[in-house]
Amino acid sequence: MNRRSSTWGLVPIGAVLPKAASKTLQRRGFAQTAVLTHWNEIVGKTISESSCPERLFFPKDEKCAGTLRIRVSGGLALELQHLEPLVIERINQFFGYRAVEKISIVQGPLPKRRLAKPKIVRNLSESETKKIEDLVSDTEDEELRDALRSLGKIILSEAPA
Numbered sequence: 001m002n003r004r005s006s007t008w009g010l011v012p013i014g015a016v017l018p019k020a021a022s023k024t025l026q027r028r029g030f031a032q033t034a035v036l037t038h039w040n041e042i043v044g045k046t047i048s049e050s051s052c053p054e055r056l057f058f059p060k061d062e063k064c065a066g067t068l069r070i071r072v073s074g075g076l077a078l079e080l081q082h083l084e085p086l087v088i089e090r091i092n093q094f095f096g097y098r099a100v101e102k103i104s105i106v107q108g109p110l111p112k113r114r115l116a117k118p119k120i121v122r123n124l125s126e127s128e129t130k131k132i133e134d135l136v137s138d139t140e141d142e143e144l145r146d147a148l149r150s151l152g153k154i155i156l157s158e159a160p161a
Helices: 013-027 039-043 045-049 076-095 126-136 142-158
Strands: 051-057 066-072 100-107
Touching: 039 045, 039 051, 039 076, 045 051, 045 076, 066 076, 076 100, 126 142
Parallel strands: 066 100
Antiparallel strands: 051 066
16 A cells, blocks of 8 residues: 555554654563553553553563553552453453563553644535535435535534635
C-alpha cells in the first residue's frame, strides 16, 4: 500500500507513530511497543484509566516470559494484584504468545494525560445542505443515498466554515 494514501498526500500520525517511536520505547524496555499503544484495549477502560505500563523486562537473551512493570494510582494496586492472572492472560492473548509471565506493580502518580478537545459542531447553511443533496441525488439506492447524506452532513458540520 502506498504510504501517501490520502487525497492530499498526508499520512495519519497513528499509522507512523509506532514505527517512529519504537527505538525510543525499546531503550526504555518496550520491545513490544503495542503494550503501550493498545493498553486500553488490552486491559479495558477501568484499569487503563488508573494505570500505565512502564517497562517490560525479559530474561537475558529471551523475548518471552517477561515481567511487566505497571504504575498504578490510588487503590487500584491491591485490585490489580488480585487481577494479575487475568491481566497477564489478556496481554498474552493480545500478543498471541507468552510475552508476560508476571507483573510488578509500582504505586505512584500517573503521567498527565492530554484530554481530547471536544469537536465543535456547527449548523449547516442552506447552500451546504443543497450541495450535499446535489451530490447524492444521482444515487439510486435510497438507503445508500440516506447514509451518504448523513455522512456528508457530519463531515461538513465538523469542518471549519
